[in-house]
Amino acid sequence: MVTFIGAGPGDPELITVKGQKRLADADVVIYAGSLVNPEILTWCRPEAVIHNSASLSLEQVIALIGQAVAEGKKVARVHTGDPSIYGAIREQMDVLDELGIAYEVIPGVSSFLASAAAVQKEFTLPGVSQTVIITRLAGRTPVPERESLRSLAQHQASLCIFLSTAMIGEVVAELRDGGYSEDTPVAVVYKASWPEQKIVQGTLADIADKVQAAKLSRTAMIMVGRFLEGPYERSLLYDPTFSHGYRQAVEEKKS
Numbered sequence: 001m002v003t004f005i006g007a008g009p010g011d012p013e014l015i016t017v018k019g020q021k022r023l024a025d026a027d028v029v030i031y032a033g034s035l036v037n038p039e040i041l042t043w044c045r046p047e048a049v050i051h052n053s054a055s056l057s058l059e060q061v062i063a064l065i066g067q068a069v070a071e072g073k074k075v076a077r078v079h080t081g082d083p084s085i086y087g088a089i090r091e092q093m094d095v096l097d098e099l100g101i102a103y104e105v106i107p108g109v110s111s112f113l114a115s116a117a118a119v120q121k122e123f124t125l126p127g128v129s130q131t132v133i134i135t136r137l138a139g140r141t142p143v144p145e146r147e148s149l150r151s152l153a154q155h156q157a158s159l160c161i162f163l164s165t166a167m168i169g170e171v172v173a174e175l176r177d178g179g180y181s182e183d184t185p186v187a188v189v190y191k192a193s194w195p196e197q198k199i200v201q202g203t204l205a206d207i208a209d210k211v212q213a214a215k216l217s218r219t220a221m222i223m224v225g226r227f228l229e230g231p232y233e234r235s236l237l238y239d240p241t242f243s244h245g246y247r248q249a250v251e252e253k254k255s
């Protein structure tokens, strides 16, 4: 059996209980060493065989999995955050399907969620935005033109930009061209939930300089939007004048 596990953003305690159990039970562990905190491996059995996939190709990873499965071993394939986001998990699952190898996927806490927790904000504030856009700037991996930051910017939704901190100047230029004003709040979280976590906060006008001064280029999340600062409306869910399936309104709403 093969289990894909989302290891979470860094703090070893942010793996799910189910993910930790599968990891503790695995005979062979293949982890994405460029981003997964190696401390997560303390959950493994001492006799588990551990491979770092950072220097391996897809073919080499599949060969390791195939061999272990043929020997009747349990394999844990460990990805950072949640494997469904920039995780290159689909191509592995498709090959395993072709080979007739069964697998399961255990989700993880993605770094965009750990970044919101680090700055103690909520992405979906009433009256501000009810939409979160997860995206990245094109790098060596292209992004379809219809999903350019400039075109996504027109929605003024809460934005989480992965894999782009080294290009913060371009990110800012695209957001400006897309219509974000200079005073739009921006927060950049480096290594959310790791002991070395750093938070840089500013606006579209000054965030590029601040990020460069802090020398942040890798493993950081750029969050953009008025959810980071400014007014919002109260939620209806907890509004005493609003009835719903679990609660009757206790007072009339004053108009």
Ligand SMILES: C[S@@+](CC[C@H](N)C(=O)[O-])C[C@H]1O[C@@H](n2cnc3c(N)ncnc32)[C@H](O)[C@@H]1O
Binding pocket: 009, 010, 035, 079, 080, 081, 082, 083, 084, 085, 086, 087, 109, 110, 111, 112, 114, 115, 161, 162, 163, 164, 189, 190, 191, 192, 193, 194, 218, 219, 220, 221
């Ligand atoms: C290949 S993607 C993997 C994303 C991962 N699957 C997830 O759900 O978080 C790597 C990018 O995720 C972001 N990232 C990963 N871990 C992070 C963390 N602890 N804090 C901030 N950003 C992180 C960075 O933008 C980094 O460049």
